[in-house]
Structure formats: C-alpha cells, structure tokens
Amino acid sequence: MKSAANDWTEELSALQGLLDETELTPLIKWGIPVYCHEGQHVVGLAGFKNFVCLWFYQGVFLSDPDRVLLNAQEGKTKALRQWRFTESSEINPEQIRSYVAEAISHAKEGKKLAPVPAGEIIVPEILEKAFQSSQEFQSAFDQLTPGKQREYIEYLNQAKRDATKQSRLEKITPMILEGKGLNDKYK
Structure with missing residues (x-):
C-alpha cells in the first residue's frame, strides 16, 4: 500500500484512460471526473488517502463476479458501489472494462435504484x-x-x-x- 505522502497520479491516469475508451461522456462534477450516459452518472473516480477508487452509481445492479465491489456505508448507501485499488498492479484493464461495460448496459436499460423518500424525523x-x-x-x-x-x-x-x-x-x-x-x- 502506498503511504499517505504518495499521490495516485499513475493509478488515476490508468483508470481515466480506460474510462476514456468507453462511449461515456466525461464531466467534472464535484471537482472529480464522472462518466455519464445520456446525463445519467455511471462511474466516477478519485484518489483518497489510502486508496484510489472507481465507484459505480448504480453498482448494486452489477453482477460482481470477482467480488471486488464494496458498499462503503452499509445501511446508508443503497445503489453506489466502490472498487478500491491500493497499487497500480491491481488495475486489470480487461476486468475493469467488463464491469464498466455492464454498468453502461444497465444505464442504457434505465436500471436505477430510486431513492426512497425519507420518513419523518424527530427534532432532538x-x-x-x-x-x-x-x-x-x-x-x-x-x-x-x-x-x-x-x-x-x-x-x-x-x-x-x-x-x-x-x-x-x-x-x-x-x-x-x-x-x-x-x-x-x-x-
């Protein structure tokens, strides 16, 4: 694992290159690259202190045959799934292309986990x-x-x-x- 002093330039560049090969439209949202299909967010990427990750906005629908996806906030996050990398050697282009292709397919089908309206909350x-x-x-x-x-x-x-x-x-x-x-x- 890289130390906090290291940056993720190599890993982010590799991941961004793979996403740029797709039919998705790259945008900068919230200061980070987000890739969209017809306005729908499909996948984003960013570097954090201990890892760099891809996240799939509707990742709950991905089959995840390699068991690489995480729900970063169990009980809170419903649709979003993360794929974390701590070294550039973990980036397998064919594996990533497969996951991204499935995510694009779901976006084209309109698969989307709709947010559930929050219930009434009690002011403390x-x-x-x-x-x-x-x-x-x-x-x-x-x-x-x-x-x-x-x-x-x-x-x-x-x-x-x-x-x-x-x-x-x-x-x-x-x-x-x-x-x-x-x-x-x-x-």
Whole structure:
C-alpha cells in the first residue's frame, strides 16, 4: 500500500484512460471526473488517502463476479458501489472494462435504484432548546435546504450520551449560522 505522502497520479491516469475508451461522456462534477450516459452518472473516480477508487452509481445492479465491489456505508448507501485499488498492479484493464461495460448496459436499460423518500424525523430536544434560545439560530437553520437540516438532525440523533449531543451542537452551531451543511466539505 502506498503511504499517505504518495499521490495516485499513475493509478488515476490508468483508470481515466480506460474510462476514456468507453462511449461515456466525461464531466467534472464535484471537482472529480464522472462518466455519464445520456446525463445519467455511471462511474466516477478519485484518489483518497489510502486508496484510489472507481465507484459505480448504480453498482448494486452489477453482477460482481470477482467480488471486488464494496458498499462503503452499509445501511446508508443503497445503489453506489466502490472498487478500491491500493497499487497500480491491481488495475486489470480487461476486468475493469467488463464491469464498466455492464454498468453502461444497465444505464442504457434505465436500471436505477430510486431513492426512497425519507420518513419523518424527530427534532432532538437539544436542538429545540437551541432554537428557543436564539431566534438567529432558528432562522439560519430554517434557511438551510431540507437535506442539510436532515443531516444535522440525524447527526444529533445518532449521539447516545447527552454530553456527546452537547459537543455536537457546539460543533455545528457556527456551521449552521454560516449556512453550511454538515457534509458540504465532502461535496
């Protein structure tokens, strides 16, 4: 495995070259290469600290005969699947072409796992109290998109201890006042 000091230039270049051979349209989305078929995202690639990866936006439908695909966030991620590489020697062009061809086929067929509407979420008591304490805070929260509001509420609801909830509220308060989402830095 490469150290964090290394970059993934060689691996990213090899993967991008393989994707450029396809009929997919390359775009830059969220600062990274994303390959699309008729506007539908099919596959993207990026380097991270410990690996470089391809991700298939509708990877849940891929047959994955070589068992290389991962669900990076079990219980959260529904359709997306990642294929991680830690060395350039792991990049097998024929194997990758096969997976990408299957993903393109699924895109042409219109296979898509539709998002399930989220159920009603419960605003935690600590957040309700913060709203009562500061009209500015409540107003800033109300101006966030519903998705950003949900991220913050879920973040607070996932904490078990009151002390953790309090520290999380202290962390997110300036972000909310600035109109930022919890996960904006990753988008």
